[in-house]
Amino acid sequence: EVQLVESGGGVVRPGGSLRLSCVTSGFTFDDYGMSWVRQAPGKGLEWVSGINWDGGSPTYADSVKGRFTISRDNAKNSLYLQMNTLRAEDTALYHCARVGCGSGSCSYFDHWGQGTLVTVSS
Amino acid sequence: QSALTQPPSASGSPGQSVTISCTGTSSDVGAYKYVSWYQQHPGKAPKFMLYEVTKRPSGVPDRFSGSKSGNTASLTVSGLQAEDEADYYCSSYAGFNNWVFGGGTKLTVL
Numbered sequence: 001e002v003q004l005v006e007s008g009g010g011v012v013r014p015g016g017s018l019r020l021s022c023v024t025s026g027f028t029f030d031d032y033g034m035s036w037v038r039q040a041p042g043k044g045l046e047w048v049s050g051i052n053w054d055g056g057s058p059t060y061a062d063s064v065k066g067r068f069t070i071s072r073d074n075a076k077n078s079l080y081l082q083m084n085t086l087r088a089e090d091t092a093l094y095h096c097a098r099v100g101c102g103s104g105s106c107s108y109f110d111h112w113g114q115g116t117l118v119t120v121s122s
Numbered sequence: 123q124s125a126l127t128q129p130p131s132a133s134g135s136p137g138q139s140v141t142i143s144c145t146g147t148s149s150d151v152g153a154y155k156y157v158s159w160y161q162q163h164p165g166k167a168p169k170f171m172l173y174e175v176t177k178r179p180s181g182v183p184d185r186f187s188g189s190k191s192g193n194t195a196s197l198t199v200s201g202l203q204a205e206d207e208a209d210y211y212c213s214s215y216a217g218f219n220n221w222v223f224g225g226g227t228k229l230t231v232l
Contacts, residue, residue: 035221037168044125044226045160045168045211050219059219062123095167107156107215108173115167 002026002111004096009116016086020116022079022096030054030074033099033106036081038092039115046092049081050099064090086120093117126151126212126224133230134202142227144195144212150222152193156215159188159197162226163208171210172197199229207231 008020020036035050049060049070058070069082079096093115100110127145134140144151144159151157157175160168170179172188175195185200195214199206212224 033219037223044209045162045213045223046125047213047221047223050221052219057219061220100170100173102174102177105154105156105215107154107221108158108170108213109160109168110170110173110179112167112170 002098004098004111004113006094006096006113006116009094009118011119011121012086013122014087014120016120017082017084018086018118020081020083020094020096020118022113024077024079024096024098027098027111029072029077032101034072034079035097035099035109036070036079036094037097037109037112038090038094038118040089040092043092048094051079083118086118088120091118091120123216123220123222126214126222128210128212128224128227130225131228131230133232134199135232136202136204138202139198139200140202140229141196141198142210142212142229144197144214144224146193146195146214146222148193150214150216151190151195153217154215155190157188157190157195158213159186160211160213161208162211168211202231204231 036048095115097109098111159172162168
């Protein structure tokens with residue numbers, strides 16, 4: 001059974017930093033790209049960042065570019081999100097998601113974690 | 123990276139069909155056949171429902187179907203059941219390892 005378990009969320013002041021982790025099991029981690037997707041309270045889903053199977057080609061939403069860094073450790077089956085210079089608008093539940101591959105491209109999120117809550121408040 | 127446009131709400135009676143639209147641009151929905159849909163019940167993680175516009179992963183009932191025309195994709199739920207009441211989100215691959223989601227549609231089964 002595929003499992004994705006996030007941790008590292010909490011309450012942080014504006015301008016502060018947090019590092020989120022996502023530990024995975026039940027599949028060969030280094031066969032898959034991964035992403036972070038967030039959901040502000042009462043709001044919709046927002047793609048935040050993605051990374052290829054080998055850690056290459058990290059990509060970011062414009063809203064977090066230059067402040068967040070995605071990384072992975074394939075030996076630990078883990079995905080990370082370093083979040084710096086946090087703002088109130090970064091308050092959200094952060095999900096890690098596995099990127100699934102169909103015919104021709106890897107384009108969807110086929111497994112999701114339950115999320116870890118980040119609250120940015122003074 | 124503007125969000126895809128979905129109606130905020132949709133509804134139907136048990137047994138009826140309902141269609142939810144998802145409008146993007148020629149850079150995302152219109153550019154790729156890589157639209158996916160997700161169902162989210164309150165307090166739960168999103169569940170993967172459709173990929174590559176029309177394809178269903180194993181375990182998803184064939185009551186759920188998808189289509190696309192130009193910059194607009196659609197999810198149709200046929201034979202509505204009470205358990206279909208949830209939020210639904212579309213997503214499109216936008217190239218170069220980027221994605222965009224819709225704002226979500228709350229489906230109510232009357």
